Amino acid sequence: MSERPRGEEARAGEPGGGGTPAERFFDAAIELLRRARDEEARPIAAAGGLIADTVAAGGRxxxxxxxxxxxxAQDLVYRAGGLALMNLLTVPGVVGVDVTPATLGSALERVDGLASAVIESSPLRSGDLLVIISLSGRNALPVEMAMTARARGVKVIGVTSVAYASETKSRHSSGTYLRDHCDLVLDSKIAVGDAELTLDTIPAPFAPASTVVTTALLQAVMATAAAALAERGIEPPLLRSGNVDGGHEWNGRILREYRDRIFYQQG
Incomplete structure (x- = not known):
């Protein structure tokens, strides 16, 4: 019986393929994070600079x-240590797995025209920036969202696994993927299928790591953006934890100062 990250042979002399499933998952996730840090350093720096440019120019x-x-995406919005200006662009039925049945959300991702309707009714405008996260980048919703946003003069940063573009078929009528319609692309390095482990007693691969890696990539981008703003003499509009003394007062000031660029606090 053995378990290992997909595509990786068990290390010699290590019973069970080199550790417990938990240990092997941590090893796989750490390796993916190392690759993201090293191989995506330039895109991360460029994305952080683009966000800083947008903030400095008055964009949202x-x-x-x-x-x-x-x-x-939600991890970037209204959180301690994050930029207060990051807003969640929501599409009813596809935000998380809060819709019943959960399979409806997957179906909505493949509906042509939905993204255009969402953007048309959103506050997005020229000069803003939109981060689009899609592991596969093959469904109609993220592809059309990127196309529509850029046509409006919105900068688009895509976070995806570029492996899908060579190993799967696009589900958009154009035959293109999210990565084809972005100003910048961050590659999460996640293998097609998003499951890092196999076990000879389990018929399917398991233990997805896309959330771990994608969240880390985006927080690296946001850290870069905050530092870039500070280098320009601009105080980054960061939120503090509400669970530290003075946090609520600090956040109140930031939310008031940037209220015209923040939409998650409006009724």
Whole structure:
């Protein structure tokens, strides 16, 4: 019986393929994070600079992801240590897995025209920036969202696994993928199928790592953006934890100062 990250042979002399499933998952996730740090250093720096440019120019920031990709988008919004200007662009039925049945969210990702309707009714405008997160980048919703946003003069940063573009077929009528319609692309390095472990007693691969890696990539980008703003003499509009003394007062000031660029606090 053995378990290992997909595509990786068990290390010699290590019973059970080199450790427990938990240990092997941590090893796989750490290796993916190392690759993201080293191989995506330039895109991370460029994305952080683009966000800083947008903030400095008076633009607004938005993030979108469907299904589990929404978790990484939500991680950027209204959180301690994050930029207060990041807003969640929501599409009813695809934010997380809160719709019943959950399979409806997957179906909505493949609906042509939905993204255009969402953007048409959103506050997105020229000069803003939109982060689109889609592991596969093959469904109609993220592809059309990127195309429509850029046509409006919105900068688009895509976070995806570029492996899908060579190993799967696009589900958009154009035959293109999210990565084809972005100003910048961050590659999460996740293998097609998003499951890092195999076990000879289990018929399917398991233990997905896309949320871990994608969230880390985006927080690296946001850290870069904050530092870039500070280098320009601009105080980054960061939020503090509400669970530290003075946190609520600090956040109140930031939210008031940037209220025209923040949409998650408006009724």
């Amino acid at each position: 920031l938005f993030a979108f992801g469907a299904g589990h990709s929404s978790l990484a």
